[in-house]
Amino acid sequence: MIKFPCGATMKNRFGLAPMTNCQSHEDGSLSDDEFNWLVKRAEGGFGLTMTCASHVQAIGKGFPSQLGIFSDELMDGHKRLAAAIKEHGSLAVIQLHHAGLRSPKELIGQTPVSPSANEKHGSRALSLEEVHQLRDDFIAAAVRSQKCGYDGIEVHGAHGYIICQFLSSQYNQRTDEYGGSLENRSRLLFEILDGIRRECGAEFLLGVRLSPERFGMDIQEIKDVCNRLIADSKTDFLDISLWDCFKDPEDEQYNDKSLLEHFTSLDYKNVKLTVAGKIRTGHEVQKILDAGVDFVSIGRSAILHHDFPKLVMENPDFEPVSNPVSREHLRKEGLGEKFIDYMSGWPEFVAD
Numbered sequence: 293m294i295k296f297p298c299g300a301t302m303k304n305r306f307g308l309a310p311m312t313n314c315q316s317h318e319d320g321s322l323s324d325d326e327f328n329w330l331v332k333r334a335e336g337g338f339g340l341t342m343t344c345a346s347h348v349q350a351i352g353k354g355f356p357s358q359l360g361i362f363s364d365e366l367m368d369g370h371k372r373l374a375a376a377i378k379e380h381g382s383l384a385v386i387q388l389h390h391a392g393l394r395s396p397k398e399l400i401g402q403t404p405v406s407p408s409a410n411e412k413h414g415s416r417a418l419s420l421e422e423v424h425q426l427r428d429d430f431i432a433a434a435v436r437s438q439k440c441g442y443d444g445i446e447v448h449g450a451h452g453y454i455i456c457q458f459l460s461s462q463y464n465q466r467t468d469e470y471g472g473s474l475e476n477r478s479r480l481l482f483e484i485l486d487g488i489r490r491e492c493g494a495e496f497l498l499g500v501r502l503s504p505e506r507f508g509m510d511i512q513e514i515k516d517v518c519n520r521l522i523a524d525s526k527t528d529f530l531d532i533s534l535w536d537c538f539k540d541p542e543d544e545q546y547n548d549k550s551l552l553e554h555f556t557s558l559d560y561k562n563v564k565l566t567v568a569g570k571i572r573t574g575h576e577v578q579k580i581l582d583a584g585v586d587f588v589s590i591g592r593s594a595i596l597h598h599d600f601p602k603l604v605m606e607n608p609d610f611e612p613v614s615n616p617v618s619r620e621h622l623r624k625e626g627l628g629e630k631f632i633d634y635m636s637g638w639p640e641f642v643a644d
Contacts, residue, residue: 294339294586296528297562300443300497302383305581306601307340308333309568309589310387310446310501312355315630320347320360322369325628330373332626334382336599339587341382343373345389345448348433349426351400352454354391357630361386361433367440374441385497386437387446388430392454393463407458408465423470426454427480431487434496444497447484450533452507455481459517462508474513481517482524489526501531504541504551511546511554518555522563530560531589534569537580556584574603574610595635598625616643 294302308330315325326344334341346361347353353360360366370386377384393406393415405422406415418426434445449455457463458480464471470479481500488498500521504514521527532555541551549557552567568589571580577588593600596612603610613621619642622632636642 294564296497296564297525298444298495298497298528300383300495300528302339302587303381304337304339304601304605305587306338306577306604307566307587307589308338308342308594309591310342310344310448311591311595312358312634313344313627313631314355314357314634315628316357316359318357320350320353320358320362320366322359322366322373323357323628325630326359327369327373327376329626329628329631331376331380332598333594334377334380334384336594336597337601337605338382338590338594339601340385341377342385342387342446342589345387345391345453346433347389347391348429349390351402351405352390352392352395353399354389354394354396354453356399361388361436362429364436367436370437370440370442374443378441378443383443383497384441385444385446385499386440386442387448387501388433388437389448390426390430390454392457394453406454407463407471410463417466420468420470423480427483427487430484431491434488435491438492438496444499444528445488446499446501446531447481447488448501449481450501450503450531455484456503456507456509459513460508461510474516478517478520482520485521485524485526497528498526499529499531500527501533503533503535504554505535505543511541511543511551515554515558518558522559522561525562527563529564529566529586532565532567534567537567537569537571537576552580552583552585572612574608577604578608592641595622595627596625616640618643 316323374384393413395404404415409417504511564586593612
């Protein structure tokens with residue numbers, strides 16, 4: 293069992309990674325397919341079940357049929373989902389998201405926004421007033437999530453989405469208090485977290501997802517952000533998305549240790565650490581936990597086996613079924629047709 297600083301407890305060390313699945317409704321409301329996919333993972337033994345990235349503004353939509361949390365009109369579906377996840381003894385956590393310049397124009401019907409105008413992506417710069425509104429909408433989405441019954445939220449600051457864009461010296465060319473130094477580029481993230489903790493209270497589970505590479509991320513800068521998050525004592529867990537937990541850094545100046553070791557070497561005090569990235573087998577789960585990670589975030593193996601935690605706890609040598617798998621296998625594991633179609637775009641994942 294894991295006890296987070298906020299007091300929430302997690303029954304085991306298996307978390308469901310937040311995964312794009314494109315199977316809710318275009319207006320952001322929850323579909324039965326998305327409900328079934330997530331609840332089946334809670335039933336399968338995950339101690340923490342996290343939703344896909346859920347956008348906090350309509351303009352922040354990043355994917356077709358994405359589950360949203362930007363309006364009170366969407367709350368009924370979330371109330372149903374949170375309650376059903378918790379019925380299985382799993383922590384219900386929603387990931388708060390805004391795609392920024394990665395919002396497809398054809399999906400949102402207008403020019404996407406970003407910290408600075410980006411010609412390649414066709415995005416426009418947010419005004420200072422809009423930055424403040426974005427901050428407030430992340431906070432409002434967390435309050436809405438709490439009212440829906442979720443145990444907590446994760447702020448998505450990874451994978452080149454809008455908070456990551458602010459953190460990035462590559463994408464953030466602002467000259468006001470939200471650009472320039474790392475302190476300024478991380479200001480939006482910390483203001484969001486401060487507001488969520490203030491509005492949702494000390495007992496609400498609060499996590500942050502960060503990625504240390506790609507999209508202009510610098511490993512040392514992300515480690516500096518992690519250290520400040522730990523020192524601020526407002527965050528319950530850090531979710532470091534490594535893409536591959538077993539690889540070396542892409543930037544040669546950081547090759548003194550593995551990418552994982554860069555983050556397990558930090559002093560987390562009471563903050564919990566989870567990582568994601570190609571943790572497939574029971575053996576790999578144990579290897580990551582032995583490295584000092586508090587709980588694993590499982591993606592592909594959770595798609596292949598809804599009860600992956602139970603299978604690994606029963607057999608530490610468990611290995612998932614080999615890809616490609618049939619569409620029928622994925623249906624039996626609780627994926628809807630839209631999700632299966634989405635997975636068909638992954639190389640050699642779904643059999644023709």
